[in-house]
Amino acid sequence: MSHAPSKSRTALVAAAAAATVALALAACSDGGSSGGGSTTASGGGGEKVAAVIKGLDNPFFQAMQQGIEETAQTDGVDVTVQAAADIGDTTGQADKLSALAGQDFGCFVVNPISGTNLVQALVPVGAAGTPVVNIDNPIDADAASAANLDIATYIGTDNEAAGGKAGDFVVSKVAAGSKVAIIGGVSGDVTSAARVDGFKAAVGDTVDVVQEEAADWKRDVALTKATDIIAANPDITAFFAANDDMGLGIVKAVENAGRTGEITVVSVDGNQDALQSVLDGGLSATVAQYPYAIGSLGVQACEVATAGTDLPAEIESPTALVDASTAQQALDAFPQPFQEFDNPLTDLLP
Missing domain, CATH: 3.40.50.2300 (Response regulator)
Incomplete structure (x- = not known):
């Protein structure tokens, strides 16, 4: 989504190449159900971010995970990623978030399976004043309001x-x-x-x-x-x-x-x-749409929020129709957008 998950175009190209190789390897080894899991990407001891995403049985969320981890490594953020067992694992995803909520994270990136399944798990996070960045699938506004949960920003596709x-x-x-x-x-x-x-x-x-x-x-x-x-x-x-x-x-x-x-x-x-x-x-x-970039922007939004800078209420990620005439171009650029996109967080990053 962004021109760079880091702050330079050069880093973007390297990150995109690494992610493409990683995703290709995942596709070769994945029998269609990677299951849930936890990964930690160290960015050099910076801000600690927890990310809870949907199941890695879908390559869309494999790419999102790559975007989160590549950006964290480049930007000096320590990130822990937890994934649901599969795309229907609402209870398991909430349990993983609950386990993380009691730990010392400065920001949470969440991609809920449904509009409500992570709300209760986020209550102690919100009560502690820890920023919550919602990506891809929106948290239900009424449920968040009832739980007195403030979402720092929503990042996703129209x-x-x-x-x-x-x-x-x-x-x-x-x-x-x-x-x-x-x-x-x-x-x-x-x-x-x-x-x-x-x-x-x-x-x-x-x-x-x-x-x-x-x-x-x-x-x-x-x-x-x-x-x-x-x-x-x-x-x-x-x-x-x-x-x-x-x-x-x-x-x-x-x-x-x-x-x-x-x-x-x-x-x-x-x-x-x-x-x-x-x-x-x-x-x-x-x-x-570009899950790698949605994940990347999620980490960047946490960087902005933990620095004390206000975020826009919503950040729209780009979409582009790909048919036979543009498929090769899209593949060559994958996982990055093959059309230019201006990152709205660039000027807000610390």
């Missing part, structure tokens, strides 16, 4: 706008009145709902949304759902998936049905395997 970019792409690819299906994440999830709402607003009445399903953010569930949708609607022309993992499940269902190249599939995230799928002609497009 998910409605991301869904809108996917909708615009679908409208450009299919005929008016075409049948389209939507596969969202966990039912009731704020992020999924925003992406789906943005998609629907963009397509409007131009297409016929014949079915909408929830696949819990999981590839295998999306594969099953999409298989059933194709069987019930043989004239389906396009799918929208609220994340890349589900998008790749849909791609497999399309392939199994012998419909590759006939059915447009667009998703959101811009993970490395999704970018490769776009390049290879699987996914039609992905709306890329």
